[in-house]
Amino acid sequence: MAINIDEMAVFCKKKGFVYPSSEIYGGFSGFFDYGPLGAQLKRNIMNSWWKYHVQDKEDMVGIDGSIICNPKVWVASGHVGGFGDVMVACKKCNENMRADHIVEDQLGVQAEGLSSEDFDKLIKEKDVKCTKCGSDELGDCKVFNLLFKTFVGPVEGDKAVAYLRGETAQLIFANFKNVVETSRLKLPFGIAQMGKAFRNEIAPRNFLFRLREFEQMEIEYFVHPDKEKECPYVDEIKDYELLVYSAEMQENEKEPVLMKASVALEKGIITNGWHAFWLVTETKWFEELGACKENFRIRQHRKDEMAHYSSDCWDLEYKFPFGWKELQGIADRSDFDLQQHMKHSKKDMSIFDEETKKKVVPFVVAEPSLGVDRAFLVFMFDAYSTRKDEKGNEVTVLKLNPKIAPVQVAVLPLINKLQDKAREVFATVKNNFNCFYDKSGSVGRRYARMDEIGTPICVTVDFDTLEKGVLTLRNRDTAKQVRVKIEDLNEKLNLFFAGEDFENLGTAVEK
Numbered sequence: 001m002a003i004n005i006d007e008m009a010v011f012c013k014k015k016g017f018v019y020p021s022s023e024i025y026g027g028f029s030g031f032f033d034y035g036p037l038g039a040q041l042k043r044n045i046m047n048s049w050w051k052y053h054v055q056d057k058e059d060m061v062g063i064d065g066s067i068i069c070n071p072k073v074w075v076a077s078g079h080v081g082g083f084g085d086v087m088v089a090c091k092k093c094n095e096n097m098r099a100d101h102i103v104e105d106q107l108g109v110q111a112e113g114l115s116s117e118d119f120d121k122l123i124k125e126k127d128v129k130c131t132k133c134g135s136d137e138l139g140d141c142k143v144f145n146l147l148f149k150t151f152v153g154p155v156e157g158d159k160a161v162a163y164l165r166g167e168t169a170q171l172i173f174a175n176f177k178n179v180v181e182t183s184r185l186k187l188p189f190g191i192a193q194m195g196k197a198f199r200n201e202i203a204p205r206n207f208l209f210r211l212r213e214f215e216q217m218e219i220e221y222f223v224h225p226d227k228e229k230e231c232p233y234v235d236e237i238k239d240y241e242l243l244v245y246s247a248e249m250q251e252n253e254k255e256p257v258l259m260k261a262s263v264a265l266e267k268g269i270i271t272n273g274w275h276a277f278w279l280v281t282e283t284k285w286f287e288e289l290g291a292c293k294e295n296f297r298i299r300q301h302r303k304d305e306m307a308h309y310s311s312d313c314w315d316l317e318y319k320f321p322f323g324w325k326e327l328q329g330i331a332d333r334s335d336f337d338l339q340q341h342m343k344h345s346k347k348d349m350s351i352f353d354e355e356t357k358k359k360v361v362p363f364v365v366a367e368p369s370l371g372v373d374r375a376f377l378v379f380m381f382d383a384y385s386t387r388k389d390e391k392g393n394e395v396t397v398l399k400l401n402p403k404i405a406p407v408q409v410a411v412l413p414l415i416n417k418l419q420d421k422a423r424e425v426f427a428t429v430k431n432n433f434n435c436f437y438d439k440s441g442s443v444g445r446r447y448a449r450m451d452e453i454g455t456p457i458c459v460t461v462d463f464d465t466l467e468k469g470v471l472t473l474r475n476r477d478t479a480k481q482v483r484v485k486i487e488d489l490n491e492k493l494n495l496f497f498a499g500e501d502f503e504n505l506g507t508a509v510e511k
């Protein structure tokens, strides 16, 4: 990782990955638009997630709920009453700030779990100042609700108020009975959903990291309440190594330790096999799509951070240029959510368990919830690299995994005269791969452009193509070249995208 978050935002804009939303009107804080390459990369990330978590799993199904739903859902979930950040306003310049941000930034303390009253005390006693004007005259802390309100139907007013969903997860709970009855699921099982969610953040910051409109990929994983710790899949993940940062290590100011999942379980650091299973599963998903494993760790919540319904919680964290930050939390939620919806809807949420022949309200043992935009940042940071070109200039190479690269194959005629042949070649591969045709500029410039946007393979049509029927393939990461026959092109590309080494695809070109 060679650049900071602001430089990443500049790079993303310059190359057509992400733009500030409605930029011609000055942008809109907390909102971004994905450009041609970003839209494709984001779609590839989401498709990979869906395949890995839903299509490839026997115990998983997916739904796609509505963004606006009956507002009672958000009353039952607790979002209307308690989904908020503590806000403090400057009396001098009226700047609104998140109390946890200014306390963490200025006092260097962990602010998670603190109440409005705690913040008031800290801000007054420790002389915390306005981040904008430096005044120490700050008002009282207030909880600010993060749900976006809207009106449904032609009349505005309290009765027409509804909310843009603050997370996708509640739609999973609200649809729980429908899904179970129509999918013939047996415990344990998971329900997944991807889609937009909205939070009226007081202080959006760090580019795509904290947004007001964002996209989530969420799972609620349900187990029998009496078998909360019986994970049948522990054997599959036991040898996988994780960088573990337990509550005990944090309290005693020790460093995180790399250990196998089985060791963390044996030592009682991770107490539930399901948590180990999901922490490994999620880290592996990132790793298989090209993220650098050394930038990930799992961190246990300390007692003062934990939600009241949760008995243990682990975060999967990533080392961003602005510090270790949460990507997703793996927590016990017991039957908290289903019970809330049972109470508020007066509908039975219990299901019949064939094994015990009893009706049970399942427990949620893990809620792996990941922001697509955060995952996008992870892949961009881990792919971003530079190298010296032949003239000694530093050039950018975006080493995105071929599985998610927005352009997989670029077809380039060496000179304009070869266009007819190049279009023929393009036509033979475009149905199998996400391809791009580029005819303008020197071939060196075109290679450099493809390196910058992460295209793993360039196929060049040159005079040998006309005379001998061979093409030159160029690898993004090594700049090495091999020659292959036209009729073998699709097969060779398939091999490469299935993991074959580039050098084995054809005859090496000597420079």
Ligand SMILES: [Zn+2]
Binding pocket: 090, 091, 092, 093, 094, 095, 130, 131, 132, 133, 134, 135
């Ligand atoms: Zn101020």
